Amino acid sequence: MMNKTVQNLRVLSNIQLNRDHHLLELQAPVKLEQIAPGQFVNVRVEKSQSTFLRRPFSIYGVDYEKNTISLFIKDVGPGSHVLTSTPEGEEVDVVFPLGNGFSYPEENERILLVGGGFGIAPLLFFARELKKRNLDVHIHALVGARTSDDLMELNSFAQCGEVYSTTEDGSHGVKGRVTDHPALKDRLQKFDRVYSCGPEPMMEAVAAKAAAVDVFCEVSLENTMACGFGVCLCCVTDTTSGHQCVCTDGPVFNIKDLKW
């Protein structure tokens, strides 16, 4: 695994995917070593009066040949706005790789990835890594969104396995939320592992379903962070062994360890 480092990464491309999501590909000046799906970066936001701390983002992908890291960023506030507005060629100051990734499935296992919003980023990274490593794993992905316009990356998931979707307005896939989809509602025990990343209420609902049928489940939590590497102790979550830092003990947690 790669050690933590602080580097200036150059924006190789900045593509707007829909009204508020951007995909940034960042070129590293150092050789990238193995980065695990689920790990994250902490990006310094300069050129903004109202931000002081870095902003954490999950890693969407790593290209070890091009030596790039990709981030999937939703423009939600002053910090992310500066980043989605950063033009190609400019540099951003990034601390990476941080936290722990998802645990890998065993051979022949069936896994279900459940993502919502920009939570799909680490799940797609994971699916692609599993595919790239030629692991004999059956990948199923369930992506939920409000409307069909908000559904992203279905084709990318399709290249790794089966894809399902839900929309709250019924404009694509099953109408409702991810927990209304048969994959989660009726067929969950057919999976060996479930991995989820997205809004916390969604992950809690997924975790409850998984717990009910005793299926292995990992979720990737989001939290307000200051340092990102376990020294400020600000981003804690309640676990069965007390307060743990989302940044260093997570962001990926087994639901058995969470007090949900």
Added chain:
Amino acid sequence: MVDLGVKIGNLDLKNPVMTASGTFGYGLEFEDFFDLNRLGGFVVKGTTLHARQGNPYPRSAETPSGMLNAVGLQNRGVKYFAENIYPRLEKFQTNVLVNVSGSTVEEYVECAEVINELEHIPGIELNISCPNVKEGGMTFGTSCPSAEAVVRAVRKVYDKHLMVKLSPNVTSIEEIARAVENVGADSVSLINTLLAMAIDAESRKPLLSTITGGLSGPAVKPVALRMVWQVAQAVKIPIVGMGGIMNAADAVEFMLAGASAIQVGTAGFVDPLAPVKIVEGIEDYLKRHKIESVTDLVGSLQL
């Protein structure tokens, strides 16, 4: 060649840059970023006699030019520190201090006694200024009698360097500094965070679970500088200055105001390399100003 070495009482520091408790973990978390031996010293996180869970989430909030925290001294207790962390700190060729806190005078004393036995810990920083715990912490540091009581008691059992970390949440920080000097403190470090608050107007709720918390970062620097200056006029023991130091110029300002050394805290969250950049920056400053020894800066404010 410039001389970056400073003395704080009986502590020899290779340079005046330390890192602040609560912002540097046990130091080990920074090892990927830089060689900790490049620092004059570092202060490991607030340690108490018994393990503490700290405050509920949310514990931090970003504010203009700074942040609030309300961690509340989460730590695994001094016994865990001595048995599991200390052995990994012995290798460092720099001053590793432990920040000690408690709810009662007895707790401070017992905790200090355990640390007194650790050969490679040359000093403690007595935390009588944590604003985020209900009992103890800052309540000891906001009146002269209680500050004296805890420092006097710890002084009796602790033989090595006793640094006392002062709270800015007082009417006269000089009086508290004088009080702890009189009962045996070897140095004072200041300032701890300023008691503060942040509210989300939309939800009409406080941003911290504890409603109030401690403000740090560049926002507090002018207050910290003023307090270092005032304390420098009031005591003879060395002062370790901190509060919003982000770069070498900030560090130099604290030394000009009277600090013999400085601590870098919140800056390390924004740039983990800030502490070493500040060491390099101070060296450049001395060369540029043709000053041979960094000790010549201390209290040399031109009035």
